[in-house]
Amino acid sequence: MRSRAEQEQGSTANWFTMVLGVVSVVGAGVVTAAFLYRKRLERSFGRHDESKEENVEGKIVVITGANTGLGKEAAFEMARRGAVVVLACREHGMTEAAILDIRKRTSRGELIFMELDLSSLESIRRFCKNFNEKFQKVDILINNAGVFVPLKKRMKSYDGYEINFGVNHLGHFLLTNLLLDKLRAAAPSRIVVVASTLSERGKLNFDDLNLETANDEDTMFAYGTSKLASILIARELARRLSGTGVHTYALCPGWVKTDLARNAMDVPWKKYIGMLMSSFLFMLTPHQGVQTILHCAVSTKVADETGKLYRNCDHWVTTSNLAEDLGKKLWEASEDLVVQKSK
Ligand SMILES: NC(=O)c1ccc[n+]([C@@H]2O[C@H](COP(=O)([O-])OP(=O)(O)OC[C@H]3O[C@@H](n4cnc5c(N)ncnc54)[C@H](OP(=O)(O)O)[C@@H]3O)[C@@H](O)[C@H]2O)c1
Numbered sequence: 612m613r614s615r616a617e618q619e620q621g622s623t624a625n626w627f628t629m630v631l632g633v634v635s636v637v638g639a640g641v642v643t644a645a646f647l648y649r650k651r652l653e654r655s656f657g658r659h660d661e662s663k664e665e666n667v668e669g670k671i672v673v674i675t676g677a678n679t680g681l682g683k684e685a686a687f688e689m690a691r692r693g694a695v696v697v698l699a700c701r702e703h704g705m706t707e708a709a710i711l712d713i714r715k716r717t718s719r720g721e722l723i724f725m726e727l728d729l730s731s732l733e734s735i736r737r738f739c740k741n742f743n744e745k746f747q748k749v750d751i752l753i754n755n756a757g758v759f760v761p762l763k764k765r766m767k768s769y770d771g772y773e774i775n776f777g778v779n780h781l782g783h784f785l786l787t788n789l790l791l792d793k794l795r796a797a798a799p800s801r802i803v804v805v806a807s808t809l810s811e812r813g814k815l816n817f818d819d820l821n822l823e824t825a826n827d828e829d830t831m832f833a834y835g836t837s838k839l840a841s842i843l844i845a846r847e848l849a850r851r852l853s854g855t856g857v858h859t860y861a862l863c864p865g866w867v868k869t870d871l872a873r874n875a876m877d878v879p880w881k882k883y884i885g886m887l888m889s890s891f892l893f894m895l896t897p898h899q900g901v902q903t904i905l906h907c908a909v910s911t912k913v914a915d916e917t918g919k920l921y922r923n924c925d926h927w928v929t930t931s932n933l934a935e936d937l938g939k940k941l942w943e944a945s946e947d948l949v950v951q952k953s954k
Pocket residue numbers: 675676677678679680681682699700701702705727728729730731754755756757758778805806807808863864865866867868869870871872
């Protein structure tokens with residue numbers, strides 16, 4: 612016969628096993644439900660239609676920030692279509708590593724590293740001088756590189772501009788302008804601007820474009836403002852380039868798992884766990900995120916469009932004010948800013 616102590620020990624063990632069983636069943640149910648929900652959601656992600664695209668074999672494609680994330684995936688996609696891809700990046704070692712990775716996936720196309728640091732106007736001018744000496748034209752320019760730095764870090768570009776504004780907007784503004792002749796030479800050609808729906812969280816203050824006096828509580832504000840600026844310039848470019856055969860496209864790739872948040876990771880742990888869970892459910896892979904970039908860069912469906920916005924491989928209607936006079940005013944202000952630093 613078992614003693615009373617042994618009986619109590621046995622019933623505690625049974626109770627523990629039962630609780631463990633219930634927790635395992637509920638846990639497995641939650642994970643399966645989340646997995647099925649994710650799979651169902653994936654069916655709604657936009658997908659570029661490869662049967663309706665221009666042939667880019669031998670075409671010159673320049674991609675900024677192509678050593679990682681969406682830019683690297685775009686470089687792979689262009690290389691596998693036989694394009695000559697210029698990876699315009701700031702770090703040689705990381706870009707060579709990215710090229711080796713891409714080469715494991717495709718042997719087609721050409722992959723060429725050229726140094727470009729978008730936080731330095733001098734580096735941009737040097738890149739364009741080298742590029743313009745080496746190449747006769749640009750068929751597709753993908754302005755992809757970007758940083759997402761909360762304003763409260765007060766990080767500046769090499770030339771002293773607020774880092775999001777300096778890299779995401781001003782750097783690409785100068786780059787695009789210095790490559791315009793080569794884009795015109797390739798017409799029909801495309802300029803693809805990787806923006807974001809967070810542009811709707813931004814606001815331009817022409818008395819303080821450098822955000823010196825802006826409230827830095829909203830983590831998204833500076834990034835959003837830089838993306839709003841990129842969109843306004845894409846639309847202004849479309850007006851200025853009307854009839855030349857150079858078309859512009861601005862897009863949001865969706866919420867994609869990349870290194871973009873590397874400068875914004877100091878969030879409280881509770882928020883971090885919440886973010887991890889929602890990222891599992893909602894975040895796109897780089898392959899899923901690159902679809903709208905491909906849609907804008909090579910799809911025949913949008914070949915006759917210019918100055919429009921895209922998301923999920925479709926048109927995107929933004930709530931931002933994109934009035935023509937704002938685009939013109941920003942163009943002139945941006946010209947002044949890059950010229951000032953060249954004196
Ligand atoms: N991921 C998203 O959820 C999401 C959503 C909406 C829009 N976007 C946009 O998508 C684009 C690609 O970002 P991602 O998500 O792929 O992020 P990522 O993995 O962080 O890639 C960003 C790229 O930009 C480059 N870059 C940063 N500063 C630069 C500089 N000063 N000069 C030259 N290159 C520079 C980075 O180079 P280094 O490695 O050398 O720093 C990197 O190659 C960005 O414009 C981003 O704003 C992303």
